[in-house]
Amino acid sequence: MNEELQxxxxxxxxxxPKKDAWLKAQGRAEYADDIVMPxxxxxxxxxxPHPHARIVSIDTNRAEALPGVRAVVTGADxxxxxxxxxxxxxxxxxxxIDTVRYLGEEVAAVAAIDEDTAEDALDLIEVxxxxxxxxxxxxxxxxxxxxxxxxxxxRNISAQTAxxxxxxxxxxxxxxxxxxxxxxxxxxxxxxxxxHASVGLWDSSGKVTLWSCKMSPYVVWRQLAMGLGIDLxxxxxxxxxxxxxxxxxxxxxxxxxxxxxxxxxxxGRPVKLVHTMDEVMTIGHMRHPMKIWLRTGTDKNGRxxxxxxxxxxxxxxxxxxxxxxxxxxxxxLNIPYRVPSVKYxxxxxxxxxxxxxxxxxxxxxxxxxxxxxxLELIAADLGIDSIEIRHRNAIQPGDETPNGFRIGTFAFDxxxxxxxxxxDWRAKHGTLPKYRGIGFGCGSHISGxxxxxxxxxxxxxxxxxDGTVQLTTGSTDVGQGADTVLSMIAAEVLGxxxxxxxxxxxxTDSTPVDPGTFGSRVTFFTGNAVKQAAEDARQQxxxxxxxxxxxxxxxxxxxxxxxxxxxxxxxxxxxxxxxRWGAFQKGRVVAGRGSYAAGDETIDVKTGRGNLSPxxxxxxxxxxxxxxPATGQVTIVGFxxxxxxxxxxxxxxxxxxxxxxxxxxxxxxxxxxxxxxxGKVMNPSFRDYKMPLTTDIPKLADxxxxxxxxxEPEGPYGAKEAGQxxxxxxxxxxxxxxxxxxxxxxxxxxxxxxxxxQELQRLENQGQAxxx
Amino acid sequence: xxxAITKIASVDILLRVNGVQNDVSIKxxxxxxxxxxxxxxxxxxxxxxxxxxxxxxxxxxxxKPINSCLYLAVEAHDRxxxxxxxxVDGDPALEQIQQSFVEKGAIQCGFCTPGMVIATKSLxxxxxxxxxxxxxxxxxxxxxxxxxxxxxxxxxxxxxGQLGSKGGD
Numbered sequence: 001m002n003e004e005l006q007x008x009x010x011x012x013x014x015x016x017p018k019k020d021a022w023l024k025a026q027g028r029a030e031y032a033d034d035i036v037m038p039x040x041x042x043x044x045x046x047x048x049p050h051p052h053a054r055i056v057s058i059d060t061n062r063a064e065a066l067p068g069v070r071a072v073v074t075g076a077d078x079x080x081x082x083x084x085x086x087x088x089x090x091x092x093x094x095x096x097i098d099t100v101r102y103l104g105e106e107v108a109a110v111a112a113i114d115e116d117t118a119e120d121a122l123d124l125i126e127v128x129x130x131x132x133x134x135x136x137x138x139x140x141x142x143x144x145x146x147x148x149x150x151x152x153x154x155r156n157i158s159a160q161t162a163x164x165x166x167x168x169x170x171x172x173x174x175x176x177x178x179x180x181x182x183x184x185x186x187x188x189x190x191x192x193x194x195x196h197a198s199v200g201l202w203d204s205s206g207k208v209t210l211w212s213c214k215m216s217p218y219v220v221w222r223q224l225a226m227g228l229g230i231d232l233x234x235x236x237x238x239x240x241x242x243x244x245x246x247x248x249x250x251x252x253x254x255x256x257x258x259x260x261x262x263x264x265x266x267x268g269r270p271v272k273l274v275h276t277m278d279e280v281m282t283i284g285h286m287r288h289p290m291k292i293w294l295r296t297g298t299d300k301n302g303r304x305x306x307x308x309x310x311x312x313x314x315x316x317x318x319x320x321x322x323x324x325x326x327x328x329x330x331x332x333l334n335i336p337y338r339v340p341s342v343k344y345x346x347x348x349x350x351x352x353x354x355x356x357x358x359x360x361x362x363x364x365x366x367x368x369x370x371x372x373x374x375l376e377l378i379a380a381d382l383g384i385d386s387i388e389i390r391h392r393n394a395i396q397p398g399d400e401t402p403n404g405f406r407i408g409t410f411a412f413d414x415x416x417x418x419x420x421x422x423x424d425w426r427a428k429h430g431t432l433p434k435y436r437g438i439g440f441g442c443g444s445h446i447s448g449x450x451x452x453x454x455x456x457x458x459x460x461x462x463x464x465x466d467g468t469v470q471l472t473t474g475s476t477d478v479g480q481g482a483d484t485v486l487s488m489i490a491a492e493v494l495g496x497x498x499x500x501x502x503x504x505x506x507x508t509d510s511t512p513v514d515p516g517t518f519g520s521r522v523t524f525f526t527g528n529a530v531k532q533a534a535e536d537a538r539q540q541x542x543x544x545x546x547x548x549x550x551x552x553x554x555x556x557x558x559x560x561x562x563x564x565x566x567x568x569x570x571x572x573x574x575x576x577x578x579x580r581w582g583a584f585q586k587g588r589v590v591a592g593r594g595s596y597a598a599g600d601e602t603i604d605v606k607t608g609r610g611n612l613s614p615x616x617x618x619x620x621x622x623x624x625x626x627x628x629p630a631t632g633q634v635t636i637v638g639f640x641x642x643x644x645x646x647x648x649x650x651x652x653x654x655x656x657x658x659x660x661x662x663x664x665x666x667x668x669x670x671x672x673x674x675x676x677x678x679g680k681v682m683n684p685s686f687r688d689y690k691m692p693l694t695t696d697i698p699k700l701a702d703x704x705x706x707x708x709x710x711x712e713p714e715g716p717y718g719a720k721e722a723g724q725x726x727x728x729x730x731x732x733x734x735x736x737x738x739x740x741x742x743x744x745x746x747x748x749x750x751x752x753x754x755x756x757x758q759e760l761q762r763l764e765n766q767g768q769a770x771x772x
Numbered sequence: 773x774x775x776a777i778t779k780i781a782s783v784d785i786l787l788r789v790n791g792v793q794n795d796v797s798i799k800x801x802x803x804x805x806x807x808x809x810x811x812x813x814x815x816x817x818x819x820x821x822x823x824x825x826x827x828x829x830x831x832x833x834x835x836k837p838i839n840s841c842l843y844l845a846v847e848a849h850d851r852x853x854x855x856x857x858x859x860v861d862g863d864p865a866l867e868q869i870q871q872s873f874v875e876k877g878a879i880q881c882g883f884c885t886p887g888m889v890i891a892t893k894s895l896x897x898x899x900x901x902x903x904x905x906x907x908x909x910x911x912x913x914x915x916x917x918x919x920x921x922x923x924x925x926x927x928x929x930x931x932x933g934q935l936g937s938k939g940g941d
Contacts, residue, residue, distance in 0.1 A: 015877075017874045017875050017877065018874070018877070018879055018880070020882070021873070021874040021879040021882075022870070022874055023882075024879050024882030024885050025870035025871075025873050025874055025879060025882075025885055025889060026816065026856065026857065026858070026870060027814075027815070027816020027817065027818075027855070027856035027857055027885075027886040028816065028857075029882050030815070031818075031883070033819060034809075034815040036813070190917075191915075191917045192881070192883075192917055193818070193820045193821075193826055193828050193881070193883040193884055193915060193916075193917060194818075194820065194881070194883045195820065241881075241882065242881060243818070243820075243881045243882065243883030244880075244881040244883055244917050244918055245881075246917070274819075276822060277820065277821040277822060277823070277826075478881060479880035479881025479882065479918050480880065480918075481880070652876075652877040653877065655877060655922075655923065656877045656880055656918070656919055656920075656923055659919065659920035659922045659923070660880065660917075660918050660919050660920045661920075662920055663919075663920030663921065664917065664920070685821070685823060685825065686821045686823070686825035686826055686915065687823060687825050691915055691917065692920075692921075693912050693915070693921075694907075694908040694909075694911045694912050694914070694921045694924070694925065695908045695909070695912050697920065697921055697922065699904060700904060700922060700925060700926070703922055
């Protein structure tokens with residue numbers, strides 16, 4: 001069936017190079033830092049040296065007097081309106097006004113004729129601080145006598161979520177086996193190579209324009225208007241090429257954006273600000289460090305009956321999207337395993353650290369690490385095979401989970417079996433030589449989320465008289481390949497080639513409004529909207545062609561840039577000729593519109609109940625590691641993965657997404673993590689914050705991934721999520737592999753060489769040599 | 773900028789970039805990256821970590837890959853510099869490498885791409901048939917957060933194969 005489908009399509013399913021790849025290969029893609037405008041000034045930000053302090057006074061006179069300086073702004077230049085992501089957690093300010101809550105928080109900004117002058121001017125701004133007691137550990141921050149960061153947040157509770165699905169008490173009472181474990185995760189950074197960069201212009205008519213590397217420009221659009229206290233109609237966000245995002249600061253309006261436009265207002269010039277990598281690593285937006293307590297009850301055959309999760313997330317100084325982050329962690333307890341009853345209690349706590357938000361996989365990544373690590377322990381205790389316990393608990397297509405996820409396609413069993421086959425699991429598990437081991441891990445993800453806020457997508461398509469297609473959406477390509485996948489969908493419907501489609505980057509003055517790029521929603525939501533818009537355009541063209549050919553519109557098919565009468569193949573007209581005729585003779589503009597909202601249902605955030613996403617995908621992987629007993633270093637020598645991404649529209653891009661997500665998890669598992677002492681980041685540099693390199697991945701022959709192909713009826717051409725889910729099971733697989741290699745069970749990330757050495761030595765001191 | 777520093781005289785140097793001679797007058801502390809981007813408007817070379825860790829700013833100086841963020845422009849005086857924009861009269865090897873990167877899916881966000889492509893050009897100039905390990909070693913100074921490197925290594929293998937079958941460059 002799948003081969004048949006593939007042959008039925010002329011564009012979909014063909015490995016297709018990314019549309020903008022040539023431009024990028026030649027260094028011609030313009031990123032925000034590449035923008036130069038006449039008269040443009042350069043800005044720099046002054047940051048708090050204290051983790052928590054009251055700002056007594058700021059004197060900018062000396063800075064303003066420095067030759068070359070054009071303007072200085074402080075919090076007092078803004079209206080004092082707080083902005084943020086979720087309506088009940090708006091706690092950001094464009095610049096701090098009376099209090100700084102973490103070391104690195106933005107306090108003032110300078111615009112000057114060049115970056116060096118702006119930097120010099122920062123030293124001349126005199127800020128008097130009154131240091132306040134600070135708290136860095138979330139459990140300490142919850143003490144009643146801990147310093148409180150935000151007036152409205154007692155015990156520093158930034159957000160909390162609690163829900164229960166199924167009958168938990170009955171489930172746990174029925175359990176024949178119960179175990180509880182605690183897992184801890186670390187602060188991980190996005191690690192994109194392009195630092196945040198923005199150019200702001202506040203023109204004399206009052207229009208505010210921001211050119212910036214945003215993943216979700218419409219979120220920025222609203223937040224900028226909110227924080228500036230101006231009408232939305234006066235704000236325009238122009239998306240530049242995005243040099244990697246992975247969520248975080250490129251999702252939201254940041255102080256850098258506010259300062260670019262406010263410095264422009266003061267100077268009448270465009271102003272550019274670019275973070276240094278030191279700033280990127282110091283400031284907010286990172287993966288939530290979590291302490292996850294997980295208690296699971298099963299029957300004697302390892303079937304899960306009840307799962308109870310208590311979680312504390314170290315949120316840092318501000319909310320970002322943290323309220324949703326802890327909601328999602330609990331929701332994701334419901335897949336990819338059948339858990340008949342779930343109890344969940346979670347707190348996100350304010351501390352005087354850089355703040356946390358979303359990062360590829362969001363909080364699903366931490367949950368998957370805990371759950372699949374524990375599942376391996378349960379299997380070992382009960383004497384059940386690692387693969388068998390996963391099969392026994394695997395969610396099946398057509399299931400409805402206790403919290404109301406309606407599972408459509410879900411080839412989880414097939415993914416598990418595929419990995420067993422690819423990895424030669426049966427021959428390897430438990431038989432590899434000393435210091436070598438193999439581990440299994442599984443995960444899953446959503447294909448976009450239906451939330452109470454903005455969830456739906458729209459698309460517009462114009463077809464020009466030369467037969468080219470102008471596709472505009474509010475979704476962004478951030479490297480993941482949305483430009484190509486969405487263009488492929490339009491090309492398929494209109495019978496043209498991918499190269500005939502022009503994909504527009506977002507400009508809030510002209511593109512359709514859209515939530516943006518996150519939650520693996522773009523191919524699914526925007527893809528469906530594009531398909532509908534293309535069908536609308538096709539219908540309009542078919543009517544014109546039918547008139548021209550004297551045929552019935554329903555008899556016409558679009559192939560090879562032509563419109564052909566199915567009943568009489570001699571009757572045909574070039575697509576461009578039909579469009580031109582319609583325009584010249586009838587004044588018709590081919591303008592197709594489409595939208596997708598994944599139904600009317602929204603999830604109830606309070607109860608956690610509802611069908612969060614229109615589709616879900618499972619993934620499985622096996623990782624083989626080698627541990628060096630002399631250094632504790634863990635080397636990943638083999639990786640075999642499988643996931644059900646539905647029908648891959650662009651297999652070349654799916655491969656890149658899956659492997660990219662996988663390798664990011666290698667870093668998360670083994671070495672990445674901010675080291676913080678009293679709120680100060682000690683490794684704000686790629687020199688000391690280590691990310692995977694070319695030499696850290698297995699040889700190509702031992703690095704394999706396969707899609708188990710399903711055709712998701714709700715997805716565009718059967719497609720589902722691809723960019724995040726595949727990475728979620730990887731960390732547990734690595735932990736399980738290390739256990740297989742040396743009998744060491746890591747419950748805390750990252751599993752560094754130092755940590756491995758310490759544990760090996762501890763075992764040796766206790767007379768327990770690593771397992772053979 | 774403080775006055776003592778401002779008074780330091782600019783120096784005149786000759787930058788031979790992509791076959792074009794550029795006379796530039798710059799402060800002696802300017803890095804090659806700054807001068808390429810800001811003075812010569814060659815923005816293809818990317819500014820990322822600024823401390824020689826990520827490789828995004830890699831250019832070739834007399835055929836050798838260097839991190840232009842750590843390399844003073846004055847050091848490049850009268851040397852042959854190659855950036856991602858390439859020679860005005862074309863460079864078949866560079867174009868093949870770019871083609872392979874495009875076709876093999878080695879490019880996502882594209883921010884590491886100029887450095888990766890330039891480093892590959894240097895590698896294949898010296899080692900026309902690199903082993904997989906040699907490719908990894910040659911690119912170990914280049915971070916890519918998007919691809920997980922697999923398709924990049926495949927692109928380099930493809931470029932080596934294509935150039936080899938064409939009789940090299």
